Amino acid sequence: MTMNNDRRDILLRFGIVYVIILAVAAAIVFKIIDIQYLERPIWMKLASRLTQADREAPANRGNIFAADGELLASTLPKYYLYMDMRSDALHDTLKNHTKPLFYEKVDSLAMSLSRKLGDKSKDEYKRSLISAYKRVDKRFLLYPYLVSFSDMQQIRKFPLFNLGKIKSGLCEEVYARRVRPFGDLGSRTIGDIYGDGARGGKNGIELAFDSLLRGKPGVFSRQRIAGRWENVVAVPPENGADIFTTLDVSIQDITESSLLKEMTALQANEGCAVVMEVGTGEIKAVANLGRLPDGSYAERRNEAFADQGEPGSTFKVASIMAALDDGLISENDTVDTGNGLYSFFGQVMKDHNADRGGYHKISVAQAIWYSSNVGVSKAIYNAYKNNPGAFVDKLYSMKLNQRMHFDIPGAGRPHIKHPNDKNSIWSNTSLPWMSIGYEVGMPPIYTLAFYNAIANGGKMIRPYLVRSVQRDGKLIKSFTTETINEAICKPTTLTKIKAMLEGVVTNGTGKSVASPYVKIAGKSGTAQISKGSAGYKSNGVTHQVSFCGYFPADNPRYTVICVIRQPQIGIASGGHMAGAVVKDIAELVYAKKITVTPKEIAKTNNSPKIPVVKGGNYNEVQTVLSRLAINFMGDKGNYKWIQTVSDASSVQVRPMENRRNSVPNVVGLGAKDAVYLLENIGLRTQLVGRGKVVAQSLAAGAYPQKGQTVILSLQ
Structure with a gap:
């Protein structure tokens, strides 16, 4: 139971x-x-209040570097500073305290902001902060300008702000700014990005490598946490890759300064200059300048790559090379140029000295020296008049018409027409006029590649601008020397051509290019600019002057081309005008490659024991003086920028004083350092002369407007 x-x-x-x-x-x-x-519906409405739709988290755009690791372009965050005075913590009274947190910290916060930002006094900051606090302002602007990342890191450590965003109410609005530490240096080659950033690269390397530079965006959502909207990352972005170029900052600076100086003196309309390393094809500098309505110069378009105009007399070397290599002429053959005028089928060929009686009988080599239109055209016409296609075929075999890939969008290509091409217009005068660089199209970079082949023992290589692409230090892609043509001609032909190019500088139209410091070889060019169907003389004749060559001529390391269009002052002359730029570049670049100490230099009674030393970056000055075994004295504290004074036995250094956002004193600095300092605070620079800065148009210590131009006088 x-x-x-x-x-x-x-x-x-x-x-x-x-x-x-x-x-x-x-x-x-x-x-x-x-x-x-x-x-x-109720819960969905509540959820919508606590979170927002997913948004795109932008990736950081990759950096662009020079060959030596100098930063050429980078995306840096800038910040607007706000305070949200609605934060509960600001109105809470701390334990064992008699007033709210805000009033506990407002004095020290106002002092820190005044010292750091400098736009208002401590009392002014305090009054504005208290006023916003009383209004319970949800978006109080602390500072009207953007602050840098490094400044933002310091501001986050200020009293009150060091308690964190939720307690302090500190709000940051981030803007990604694309900056070029060296200002406009090489700006057209490096390129720009569109203002909104999302559209990416606009031109130059920024556009060519845009897909790699921009990276891959991530995803984030906005969620309400502790009464405030915060970004919560769901998928992190993949930052863009870094581009390592072949550009050399110092050679780029020399090239731009030399081109600007000559174009300013000539009041020319446009110009470009390119420096290429002979053995590798690495482009060390590209300068493109155009004249603005106010008479100043800036980089407008990449003429060095895009201009497809007629090259003029620099093309004569290719013509003579073709005939020499085909065995149709000899460098010692005599050409009768007469009085400098010669008619081809009723169209008169004219030498530049026809008004002085011409050259009469000269050799083929001298026709190159003196850039005789009649001499070259008669030699080529007599060699190929029965088979003009053979002349063009020879140019093709040299790869002068082959399109090359460059890391610059919008690059042009050569155009050398053929008599058998039904789409081209070939006349009886085409052969003689093509031989002197007319009726052909040749961007300057292609002319440079041809002359570089002469300097490189006959091997033509592709000029290139980018060495590698890397992400987080890992190599993604690398670029090396690419051979276009193993031999543009026979070795015996090359020897004769090189001798002619040296003769141009020692005996011919390039005499003004001759330097006592470095041996230069090359060819000048002076051509009339075509106006298309209107011909060459419509609205007056305008000229393009050029010079292409290499140095040192005995053991070439660099090839240089300079092209200047529409000089307004002086008689158009490739040797005197463009040649002056090439000479300047050659001497300055060559000087930078010399490594000697004062003890190795044979001194005269008049030579100084201590050279004049420019001020600038402390580490760079220290490195140079140490390698030259020169004593330097003075304040050697932890200063980034210094000024120098040389005496008989040593160099005195002192720190450069500069207030935030004020104009620094750049007198005594080199052009590169001066431009870097001034353009980093939002100023534009205009250089006059060469050497170190001896005067600046805006006084040191002044507070300038953004975008204002500073004229620097160099000597």
Whole structure:
């Protein structure tokens, strides 16, 4: 009996528990249905208040570097600073304190902001902060300008702000700014990005490598946390890759300064200059300048790559090379140029000295020296008049018409027409005029590649601008020397051509290019600019002057081309005008490659024991003086920028004093350092002269407007 009672009790208890479980399960199911269907609108509305739709998290754009690791372009965050005075913590009174947190910290915060930002006094900051606090301002602007990342890091450590965003109410609005530490140096080659950033590269390397530089965006959502909207990253962005170029900052600076100086003196309309390393094809500098309406110069378009105009007399070397290599002429053959005028089928070919009686009988080599249009055209016409296609075929075999890939969007290509091409217009005068660089199209970079082949033992290689692409230090892609033509001509032909190019500088139209410091070989060019169907003389004759060559001529390391269009002052002359730029570049670049100490230099009684030393970056000055075994004295504290004074036995250094956002004193600095300092605070620079800065148009210590131009006088 007892056993049956126990069994009933157990079943009863089990039944009660079972019923309870069923009831709870039913309640849960009911609540799920209630939430999913009946209360769904309420909960969805609440969720929408706590979170927002997913947004794109932009990736940081990659950097662009020079060959030596100098930063050429980078995306740096800049910040606007706000305070949200609605933060509960600001209005709370701390334990054992008698006033709210805001009033506890406002004095020290106002002092820190005044010292760091400098636009208002401590009392002014305090009054504005208290006023915003009383208004419970949700978006109080602390500072009207963007602050840098490094400044932002310091500001986050200020009193009150060091308690964190939620307690302090500090808000940051981030703007990604694309900056070029060296200002406009090489700007057209490096390129620009569109203002909104999302569209990416606009031109130059920025556009050519845009897909790699921009990276891959991530995803984030906006969620309400502790009463404030915060970004919560769901998928992190993949930052862009870094581009390592072949550009050399110092050679780029020399090239731009030399081109600007000559173009300013000539009041020329456009010009470009390119420096290429002979053995590798690495482009060390590209300068492109155009004249603006106010008479100043800036990089407008990449003429060095895009201009497809007629090259003029620099093309004569290719013509003579073709005929020499085909065995149709000799460098010693005599050409009768007469009085400098010669008619081809009723169209007169004219030498530049025809008004002085011409050259009369000269050799083929002298025709190159003196850039005789009549001499070259007669030699080529007599060699190929029965088969003009053979002349063009020879140029093709030299790869002068082959298109090359460059890391610059919009690059042009050579155009050398063929008599058998039905789409080209070939006349009886095409052969003689093509031989002197007319009726052909040749971007300057292609002319440079041809002359570089002469300097490189006959091997033509592709000029290139980018060495490698890397992400987070890992190599993604690398670029090396690419051979276009193993030999543009026979070795014997090359020897004769090189001798002619040296003769141009020693005996011919390039005499002004001759330097006492470095041996230069090359060819000048002076050509009339075509106006298309209007001809060459419509609205007056305009000229393009050029010079292409290499140095040192005995053991070439660099090839240089300079092209200047529409000089307004002086008689158009490739040797005197463009040649002056090439000479300047050659001498300055060559000087930078010399490594000697004062003890190795033979001194005269008049030579100084201590050279004049420019001020600038402390580490760079220290490195140079140490390598030259020169003593330097003075304040050697931890200063980034210094000024120098040389005496008979040592160099005195002192720190450069400069207030935030004021014009620095750049007198005594080199052009590169001066431009870097001035353009880093938002100023534009204009250089006049060469050497170190001796005067600046804006006084040191002044507070300038953004975009204002500073004229630097160099000597």
